[in-house]
Amino acid sequence: MFLVPVPAILGSLLLSTPVFAANATEWSSRSIYQLITDRFATFNDAAAPCVADARKYCGGSWRGIVKHLDYIQGMGFDAVWISPVSANVEGETVLGEAYHGYWTKDFDSLNPRFGTADDLRALSDALHKRGMYLMLDVVVNHMVTRGPGVNLTDLSAPFNDISAFHQRCILLESLDSRNQTAVEQCWLGDSKFPLPDLNTENPAIVAKLLDWIHKLVQGYGVDGLRVDTVKHIRKDFWPEFSKAAGVFMLGEVFTNTTDYAVPYTEVLDAILDYPLYFPLVQTFLDTQAKFSSVATVLMRSQETYKHGLLSTASFVENHDLPRLASVTKDPALIRNAMTFPFVHDGIPVAYYGQEQGYQGGADPYNREALWFTAYQEEKPLFQHFRSLNTARKEAIEFSTDFLTTPMKLLAIQDHSMAVFKPPMLALFTNIGSESPRGITWQVDAVFPPKELLVDVLTCTEVMADSQGGVTVPSVYGMPQVLMPARSLRQGGAVCPSVATGIRAKSAGLPEVRVTWAVIMASILFFVLCRGHL
Ligand SMILES: *[C@@H]1O[C@H](CO)[C@@H](O)[C@H](O)[C@H]1NC(C)=O
Ligand SMILES: *[C@@H]1O[C@H](CO)[C@@H](O)[C@H](O)[C@H]1NC(C)=O
Ligand SMILES: *[C@@H]1O[C@H](CO)[C@@H](O)[C@H](O)[C@H]1NC(C)=O
Numbered sequence: 259m260f261l262v263p264v265p266a267i268l269g270s271l272l273l274s275t276p277v278f279a280a281n282a283t284e285w286s287s288r289s290i291y292q293l294i295t296d297r298f299a300t301f302n303d304a305a306a307p308c309v310a311d312a313r314k315y316c317g318g319s320w321r322g323i324v325k326h327l328d329y330i331q332g333m334g335f336d337a338v339w340i341s342p343v344s345a346n347v348e349g350e351t352v353l354g355e356a357y358h359g360y361w362t363k364d365f366d367s368l369n370p371r372f373g374t375a376d377d378l379r380a381l382s383d384a385l386h387k388r389g390m391y392l393m394l395d396v397v398v399n400h401m402v403t404r405g406p407g408v409n410l411t412d413l414s415a416p417f418n419d420i421s422a423f424h425q426r427c428i429l430l431e432s433l434d435s436r437n438q439t440a441v442e443q444c445w446l447g448d449s450k451f452p453l454p455d456l457n458t459e460n461p462a463i464v465a466k467l468l469d470w471i472h473k474l475v476q477g478y479g480v481d482g483l484r485v486d487t488v489k490h491i492r493k494d495f496w497p498e499f500s501k502a503a504g505v506f507m508l509g510e511v512f513t514n515t516t517d518y519a520v521p522y523t524e525v526l527d528a529i530l531d532y533p534l535y536f537p538l539v540q541t542f543l544d545t546q547a548k549f550s551s552v553a554t555v556l557m558r559s560q561e562t563y564k565h566g567l568l569s570t571a572s573f574v575e576n577h578d579l580p581r582l583a584s585v586t587k588d589p590a591l592i593r594n595a596m597t598f599p600f601v602h603d604g605i606p607v608a609y610y611g612q613e614q615g616y617q618g619g620a621d622p623y624n625r626e627a628l629w630f631t632a633y634q635e636e637k638p639l640f641q642h643f644r645s646l647n648t649a650r651k652e653a654i655e656f657s658t659d660f661l662t663t664p665m666k667l668l669a670i671q672d673h674s675m676a677v678f679k680p681p682m683l684a685l686f687t688n689i690g691s692e693s694p695r696g697i698t699w700q701v702d703a704v705f706p707p708k709e710l711l712v713d714v715l716t717c718t719e720v721m722a723d724s725q726g727g728v729t730v731p732s733v734y735g736m737p738q739v740l741m742p743a744r745s746l747r748q749g750g751a752v753c754p755s756v757a758t759g760i761r762a763k764s765a766g767l768p769e770v771r772v773t774w775a776v777i778m779a780s781i782l783f784f785v786l787c788r789g790h791l
């Protein structure tokens with residue numbers, strides 16, 4: 259009874275509240291909370307049983323999300339990425355039920371497990387009323403039907419024809435990863451559970467997908483898309499798809515190689531920053547690892563991606579990756595890693611449950627029901643996210659260049675580094691909370707001399723030295739995010755007792771580059787004058 263085809267409901271959806279349908283520029287100032295609809299909240303807050311590794315539906319829904327938007331907004335997030343909404347294959351498979359939404363069976367219907375078209379519309383409206391964005395996760399690489407291959411009788415036109423799918427061959431990542439044709443046309447999954455791969459070279463299939471995404475975005479006031487399995491479809495499909503959608507598109511290109519990622523930054527608004535994810539977690543979570551691998555990948559990405567790391571989104575957890583707390587219990591290491599996406603050039607993305615200290619390992623353990631936590635807001639990591647989000651907002655308001663100025667790595671040592679993205683100076687270390695040796699960050703001349711700074715994570719004051727440099731010891735291996743007290747609004751949410759909030763337009767920070775330009779100009783002038791003498 260819930261299976262309402264998209265076109266039929268369009269009439270009743272005629273837009274009552276404003277829709278943002280945002281582009282890349284508009285998304286750049288946002289920060290995203292990623293959740294799995296089935297696991298975030300039930301419509302009546304029933305404490306439904308949920309065992310993550312049973313891989314079954316647990317009862318979360320779109321109405322459930324609406325009830326807990328205060329919780330998400332309370333952490334400072336202003337965009338929500340929800341798991342896929344299309345109808346999925348029903349019943350038990352060898353990999354359990356399709357609670358995660360990545361097994362589309364019918365593009366034209368919503369997944370009735372998560373609610374009705376009106377419920378999804380209500381979520382979209384509720385977000386927009388708060389000025390928040392809705393990001394939908396979409397899958398167009400493959401479908402799933404009953405049976406161990408394509409069951410055409412399970413599908414509607416144009417998918418009920420064998421030409422709708424690529425010829426069956428199972429992709430073996432280890433063997434085929436360098437054969438891009440195989441990556442694009444073979445099937446994901448394995449012989450027990452193959453994922454029939456849509457023939458995105460077939461014009462009828464392409465036309466259907468473009469029509470579908472257009473109607474989905476329009477029909478539900480979608481502001482942006484997260485696109486699954488991007489590298490498994492030919493690259494020149496994406497600009498067409500993006501045009502049909504008409505909103506910001508963030509792609510999943512699963513790779514640990516920047517060179518492999520580069521061409522995707524040309525065909526999508528942004529990619530999830532997987533190449534940096536791998537060295538990040540390896541380094542931030544291991545007290546023995548060195549920061550040089552992070553620096554290498556970071557600088558290479560800034561150089562080679564279409565808009566550097568500005569055209570990315572940064573994360574340290576998601577539904578496919580083991581949670582940080584499954585790798586280490588050290589709160590200092592976890593906080594350093596969590597902080598990094600908020601000073602990264604891309605859009606920060608956080609995965610639901612991290613704020614509650616969830617510790618699930620890789621899929622399916624990282625997909626815990628959140629309702630067991632009672633959505634408590636007095637948790638340390640909830641507050642940590644709040645501080646990071648509000649500080650980032652203040653930085654954006656203080657400096658119009660914050661979102662377009664690439665971060666600089668400074669003072670890179672084996673176990674510490676600083677990231678300067680004016681007006682923020684973030685100090686990281688992986689010595690951990692129990693290190694007897696401690697560590698001191700020493701960063702040269704980045705602020706005006708004697709600038710009063712505040713660590714926005716603890717509200718501790720730090721004075722820049724007479725050169726504008728900073729020398730600060732770490733406290734129990736925790737990260738610090740220093741900002742000038744005058745960049746923080748008086749009476750604002752960040753360290754109100756320290757914020758001075760003198761926000762004259764001219765009070766922006768002098769750029770280090772300007773100082774150098776002045777020095778170079780003086781030298782040049784001097785040399786030229788000498789020439790004349
Ligand atoms: C995004 O939209 C805004 C507001 O409509 C506009 O000013 C801006 O130029 C657009 N940016 C891009 C990259 O299209
Ligand atoms: C194929 O789908 C039809 C319709 O849903 C179903 O009756 C049939 O059992 C399926 N075949 C297999 C092999 O699962
Ligand atoms: C690449 O994969 C395709 C699809 O499986 C296959 O037809 C082709 O022979 C492969 N090419 C090479 C060079 O292995």
Ligand SMILES: *[C@@H]1O[C@H](CO)[C@@H](O)[C@H](O)[C@H]1NC(C)=O
Pocket residue numbers: 514536
């Ligand atoms: C990158 O991924 C490939 C394939 O999964 C793997 O073989 C390789 O070791 C990884 N490299 C690094 C540096 O992690």
